[in-house]
Amino acid sequence: MTKQTQFSPSRRGFLGLAAGAGVFAAAGAGRKAQAQVATSAHIVILGAGAAGAALANRLSARLDGAKITIVDGSKQHWYQPGFSLIGAGLAKADYSVSQTTDWLPSDVDYKNEYAASIDPEARKVALVNGETLSYDYLIVATGIELNYEGIEGMSKDLIGTNGIGSIYAGPDYAAKTWQAADKFTDEGGVGLFTRPNTALKCAGAPIKHTFLIDDVARRKGNASKMDITYFGHNKALFGVPIVSEKIRMIFGDRGITPEYEHYVSAIDPGAKKATFTTPDGDYDRDFDYIHIVPPQRAPKVIRESGLSWQTKQLDQGWVEVNKYSLRHERYDNVFAVGDVAGVPKGKTAASVKWQVPVVEEHLIAAIEGKTSDASYNGYTSCPMITRIGRAMLIEFDYNNNLTPSFPGIIAPLEELWISWLMKEVALKATYNAMLRGKA
Amino acid sequence: MKELTLGTLIAVFEEIFGRGLFWFMVIAAIVVTLAYIYVLVRDRTVSWHKFLWAQLSMPFGAVAAVLFVQAMTNSGFADIGGPVDVIVLLGVAAAGAIGAAILVYTLGSLIKPPKNRET
Numbered sequence: 081m082t083k084q085t086q087f088s089p090s091r092r093g094f095l096g097l098a099a100g101a102g103v104f105a106a107a108g109a110g111r112k113a114q115a116q117v118a119t120s121a122h123i124v125i126l127g128a129g130a131a132g133a134a135l136a137n138r139l140s141a142r143l144d145g146a147k148i149t150i151v152d153g154s155k156q157h158w159y160q161p162g163f164s165l166i167g168a169g170l171a172k173a174d175y176s177v178s179q180t181t182d183w184l185p186s187d188v189d190y191k192n193e194y195a196a197s198i199d200p201e202a203r204k205v206a207l208v209n210g211e212t213l214s215y216d217y218l219i220v221a222t223g224i225e226l227n228y229e230g231i232e233g234m235s236k237d238l239i240g241t242n243g244i245g246s247i248y249a250g251p252d253y254a255a256k257t258w259q260a261a262d263k264f265t266d267e268g269g270v271g272l273f274t275r276p277n278t279a280l281k282c283a284g285a286p287i288k289h290t291f292l293i294d295d296v297a298r299r300k301g302n303a304s305k306m307d308i309t310y311f312g313h314n315k316a317l318f319g320v321p322i323v324s325e326k327i328r329m330i331f332g333d334r335g336i337t338p339e340y341e342h343y344v345s346a347i348d349p350g351a352k353k354a355t356f357t358t359p360d361g362d363y364d365r366d367f368d369y370i371h372i373v374p375p376q377r378a379p380k381v382i383r384e385s386g387l388s389w390q391t392k393q394l395d396q397g398w399v400e401v402n403k404y405s406l407r408h409e410r411y412d413n414v415f416a417v418g419d420v421a422g423v424p425k426g427k428t429a430a431s432v433k434w435q436v437p438v439v440e441e442h443l444i445a446a447i448e449g450k451t452s453d454a455s456y457n458g459y460t461s462c463p464m465i466t467r468i469g470r471a472m473l474i475e476f477d478y479n480n481n482l483t484p485s486f487p488g489i490i491a492p493l494e495e496l497w498i499s500w501l502m503k504e505v506a507l508k509a510t511y512n513a514m515l516r517g518k519a
Numbered sequence: 520m521k522e523l524t525l526g527t528l529i530a531v532f533e534e535i536f537g538r539g540l541f542w543f544m545v546i547a548a549i550v551v552t553l554a555y556i557y558v559l560v561r562d563r564t565v566s567w568h569k570f571l572w573a574q575l576s577m578p579f580g581a582v583a584a585v586l587f588v589q590a591m592t593n594s595g596f597a598d599i600g601g602p603v604d605v606i607v608l609l610g611v612a613a614a615g616a617i618g619a620a621i622l623v624y625t626l627g628s629l630i631k632p633p634k635n636r637e638t
């Protein structure tokens with residue numbers, strides 16, 4: 081599963097329309113029908129989130145005779161890019177909720193169960209219910225594990241109480257976050273907005289929540305009662321330097337104080353105190369509202385499978401894949417896609433949109449005994465909401481280069497209404513089309 | 520834009536409006552357009568009286584289209600942030616104006632055909 085901003089070629093299409101760029105005419109007529117590839121391979125997909133569902137649909141359409149099994153214990157599918165809107169009172173919890181089975185093609189075998197263990201040497205996956213699946217190809221798309229307990233004194237149950245919010249935990253928790261934030265913006269006080277000291281999905285989401293809650297307070301006429309601080313975990317506010325600088329400037333304009341090299345290591349809900357770890361040691365800060373983004377890591381079944389990187393981020397356990405092909409560095413028949421993939425960027429739905437066709441091409445080439453030159457360049461997109469009604473459409477790659485879809489038309493570092501319109505209107509639609517394998 | 524195709528765009532629009540509503544709107548737009556062409560061909564002339572009414576409806580169509588977009592997206596005029604936003608706003612207004620004009624002209628012609636038609 082992935083969070084935030086999904087976009088890619090299809091969003092570009094939408095942008096084109098929205099910008100009146102005549103893209104429609106340039107688009108040509110329809111996707112070329114691709115001949116199906118005959119195979120009897122058994123493909124197991126772990127995870128039916130954005131990446132898993134999209135791949136299941138695309139592989140189902142491309143392959144003839146393959147046995148595709150998709151494993152996911154969750155009955156619900158969550159549209160995670162919606163969590164920012166729910167957490168700011170702009171959408172209800174059900175905005176992000178659908179059923180996992182809504183998105184799966186009829187000819188795949190869906191196991192509503194979690195994986196218990198993976199043996200990449202024997203090419204087997206054991207499920208929690210005791211069933212064992214043998215595979216020819218394995219696609220790891222399990223998503224991410226939110227480790228709330230990694231913060232001392234924190235648990236998901238606290239969300240919505242004691243001025244504690246966290247949009248990451250799910251649609252209902254995002255709605256509870258809004259309850260706490262709504263109260264905070266009525267009463268004013270000290271707001272602390274944090275992010276963890278790990279890789280995280282949608283690194284823009286903690287910043288968007290900061291901007292949105294600040295804007296809500298402004299609209300309530302309570303700007304003067306707010307003392308808002310955003311805490312970066314390192315020396316920047318965002319991984320892409322030019323974007324980080326722009327955010328610093330907007331923070332300055334809004335009166336939001338940036339702090340650097342801070343992350344929350346403990347929380348005392350009763351006393352409304354958070355402990356921050358910094359290079360100079362730990363210290364406590366009082367809060368009226370705090371937005372917690374939990375430390376994140378690969379799910380336990382992945383960390384114990386032997387598929388994780390063995391040389392870096394050992395505590396987080398991301399799958400050791402080539403960052404261009406998304407193919408496992410040690411097991412040829414294993415791919416990882418989405419949040420769990422151990423690549424330097426791209427824990428977003430936008431990245432999934434660009435990763436999925438790459439994995440599809442490599443997998444089908446492998447089945448045909450060929451090779452593919454399909455490559456993922458690290459593309460990620462983030463409609464960085466800077467207030468209700470405006471956003472910056474930020475797109476970038478592995479090299480921290482901005483990769484705007486429409487240079488000269490939609491400026492990536494400008495706060496624009498059109499970028500907000502895309503987030504509100506086109507994003508979920510494009511996401512859903514992606515899940516169906518059509519975008 | 521390697522994957523931007525008609526199929527992709529249709530898939531996205533189906534998701535925005537729902538498949539039923541999207542195709543209903545496509546068909547409605549085609550029907551109104553065909554009806555417009557029909558009355559032009561039938562009457563062999565433009566009715567300047569009806570055309571005046573159509574023109575008078577244009578500002579209302581423009582305003583309605585802009586307010587509709589703003590209401591659907593939690594946004595307002597204050598969110599215009601750059602030149603492209605002004606272009607989008609004008610584009611939405613123009614679409615609303617033209618749509619209203621065509622609709623009003625066509626309905627007027629269908630309801631009240633010209634009295635002295637040449638045969």
